[in-house]
Amino acid sequence: MTTTTVSLDEPASETRPPIEERPASRRRLNGVLPSLSPKLVVGLALAALIVLWAIVGPFLVGDPNAISTNMFAFPNGQHWLGTTQTGQDVWTQLAYGTRGSLIIGFAVGIMATVLSAIFGVLGAYIGGAIDEGFSLFTNVFLVIPGLPLVIVIGNYVPESQRGLFLIAVVLAITSWAGSARVLRAVTLSVRNRDYVSASRVSGEKTWRILVVEILPNLIPVMASQFVFAVIFAILGEAGLSFLGLGASGTFTLGTILFHAYNDLALTQGAWWWFVPPGLVIALFGCALSLINFAIDEIINPKLRDQTRSARKRWNLTRDQLKAIEQEDVR
Amino acid sequence: MRFYLQKIAFYVVALWAAVTLNFVIPRLMPGNPVDVIISKMGAAGQPVTSGTRHALEVELGGGGGGNVFAQYGEYIVNLLHGNLGVSLVDYPEKVTSVIAQALPWTIALVGLATVISFILGVGLGMFAGWKRGSWLDNLIPVTTMFQAVPYFWLALILVLVLTRVVSIFPYAGGYDVAATMPGLSWGFIGSALYYGTLPALTIVISSIGGWMLGMRNMMVSTLSEDYIVTAEAKGLNPRRVRMTYAARNAVLPSLSGFAISLGFVVAGSIVTEQVFSYPGIGQLLFTAVTNNDYSLMQGTFLVISVSVLAANLVVDVLYGIIDPRTRARS
Numbered sequence: 001m002t003t004t005t006v007s008l009d010e011p012a013s014e015t016r017p018p019i020e021e022r023p024a025s026r027r028r029l030n031g032v033l034p035s036l037s038p039k040l041v042v043g044l045a046l047a048a049l050i051v052l053w054a055i056v057g058p059f060l061v062g063d064p065n066a067i068s069t070n071m072f073a074f075p076n077g078q079h080w081l082g083t084t085q086t087g088q089d090v091w092t093q094l095a096y097g098t099r100g101s102l103i104i105g106f107a108v109g110i111m112a113t114v115l116s117a118i119f120g121v122l123g124a125y126i127g128g129a130i131d132e133g134f135s136l137f138t139n140v141f142l143v144i145p146g147l148p149l150v151i152v153i154g155n156y157v158p159e160s161q162r163g164l165f166l167i168a169v170v171l172a173i174t175s176w177a178g179s180a181r182v183l184r185a186v187t188l189s190v191r192n193r194d195y196v197s198a199s200r201v202s203g204e205k206t207w208r209i210l211v212v213e214i215l216p217n218l219i220p221v222m223a224s225q226f227v228f229a230v231i232f233a234i235l236g237e238a239g240l241s242f243l244g245l246g247a248s249g250t251f252t253l254g255t256i257l258f259h260a261y262n263d264l265a266l267t268q269g270a271w272w273w274f275v276p277p278g279l280v281i282a283l284f285g286c287a288l289s290l291i292n293f294a295i296d297e298i299i300n301p302k303l304r305d306q307t308r309s310a311r312k313r314w315n316l317t318r319d320q321l322k323a324i325e326q327e328d329v330r
Numbered sequence: 331m332r333f334y335l336q337k338i339a340f341y342v343v344a345l346w347a348a349v350t351l352n353f354v355i356p357r358l359m360p361g362n363p364v365d366v367i368i369s370k371m372g373a374a375g376q377p378v379t380s381g382t383r384h385a386l387e388v389e390l391g392g393g394g395g396g397n398v399f400a401q402y403g404e405y406i407v408n409l410l411h412g413n414l415g416v417s418l419v420d421y422p423e424k425v426t427s428v429i430a431q432a433l434p435w436t437i438a439l440v441g442l443a444t445v446i447s448f449i450l451g452v453g454l455g456m457f458a459g460w461k462r463g464s465w466l467d468n469l470i471p472v473t474t475m476f477q478a479v480p481y482f483w484l485a486l487i488l489v490l491v492l493t494r495v496v497s498i499f500p501y502a503g504g505y506d507v508a509a510t511m512p513g514l515s516w517g518f519i520g521s522a523l524y525y526g527t528l529p530a531l532t533i534v535i536s537s538i539g540g541w542m543l544g545m546r547n548m549m550v551s552t553l554s555e556d557y558i559v560t561a562e563a564k565g566l567n568p569r570r571v572r573m574t575y576a577a578r579n580a581v582l583p584s585l586s587g588f589a590i591s592l593g594f595v596v597a598g599s600i601v602t603e604q605v606f607s608y609p610g611i612g613q614l615l616f617t618a619v620t621n622n623d624y625s626l627m628q629g630t631f632l633v634i635s636v637s638v639l640a641a642n643l644v645v646d647v648l649y650g651i652i653d654p655r656t657r658a659r660s
Contacts (some may be wrong), residue, residue: 049435101557136340139344140344140347143341143344144635148631148635150625152352155627183331235480237477239481242482243604244620269490271490274483275487276482277481278480278486282478285477286475288478
């Protein structure tokens, strides 16, 4: 199960030490773990940086609600990212906002992954009427548009009760279906493999077959889905907050954008107010996508080899490289 | 025939689910939604009479008005008569006619933008997969970054750059209100296209990356199939191998993903419309939410769901025609 912690954990690469102890298991794990391609390194570094900033940042800066008379100040030494319409420091708000958005992202990621595992894996393994029912339920949820549903639900909840957790639950409910469908397909193919039948014949308990025989095969897929769920949750929350329907009383990147848009940052040309929050979302999303590329290459080895950068490491002469490329391009 | 019947049966179930969700959500919420709305309306300075309370209770439940099943029956009968109630915002306009005014704007904008983005993305993805490791292929991580950008934030940036810094495009609205009247005249269509360019550009930029990546990966997988080798061994023209042998098979998952992504694009455009004050359905949903116009909100949600379902149905049926294997399998 070490693999789960490594690939599912937030991209802090320090979580590897247990592998060092036994060479045999290390060799096995190396087949599963993504090789350290430049994409993965950049992705992990960027994501780790932002996560670290979200954890530590709020302790380093002051009160995000503190107002001053210094309105719409251009970024300067005192206010690194300038100030808002009420003279609040954007850099400070960004620290709190990043934390809020990441909390929602990871909470939704975990909940959506669990939901998709329940509806995708369990249904496919049990089969029969339960599978039919789960599958129908999943497909219905897949075609019902998520954000409008979230907007409608969010609007019925009184603003005082609209906390981070509630928003996360609502976003999770509307975002698990796609993953569940993919998981179901993968489980169906794994379930019918010979070694699973063998363990069933040899009398293994159902839960053990699910957890020990089937689940490890699904981990790369689930890891990639978790990463996507985090991105979608952060985007969804930002959209919801931008409409003024997000979590009340907390800072997220979406609420900063909401205030910036409604307090006329655009007409004042105060780009330093609304560019950074979006940029943080974009960078974090980009980092997670890069990590996902690396995971994709495990799931589908065909995507892995034969790129130009891989070939450069073969120490071939220029002519040999050219010959291979021509053959490849044809 | 069985395939199509199954599809239609599924969409009937999905439609029923959407309709029922619309009915159930306010009744499932913690506390009494009527109280929440009454207090909101009071806070917004809207007149609240005893009649208002009664009307809301009839619409959202929570009051003593009959049992739930009777209410549900009445709700369905009203829906079947096309009766979605009367809008508060545009009193005494009917909800159906308010929606009918907004719907064409969104369908034209989202529809056109999605198709453009799909064609461009799949085309570029095809070339990236064909010449793996080329500059186009290395561009893909960059476009994925655009995908992680919130739609509305990109819209804000585009507005800042293209209407403030260099004023090429108009800032807000669906057409030039001063110069033309809605109707089938060249002036109006030209104006609508001109005003729609920026919102459309937003949607295209932020959704093209997904298509490119998906197509590129499928192309790479398809290129290692045996029939591609055979086609090359026969000495076929590379262009023919690329288009007729590889791309045609590789595009199938993208096509089925087209339907699923539609819900996501619609969601993204809801917030984007808000930024551009575009007179579409997203703007309408937002107006309804901010003005506590619950009939309009429920109606809008229903119309969005039905449109996404319909688009899905069309894609599903077309997919059955394009790829006969799906019909055989069911």
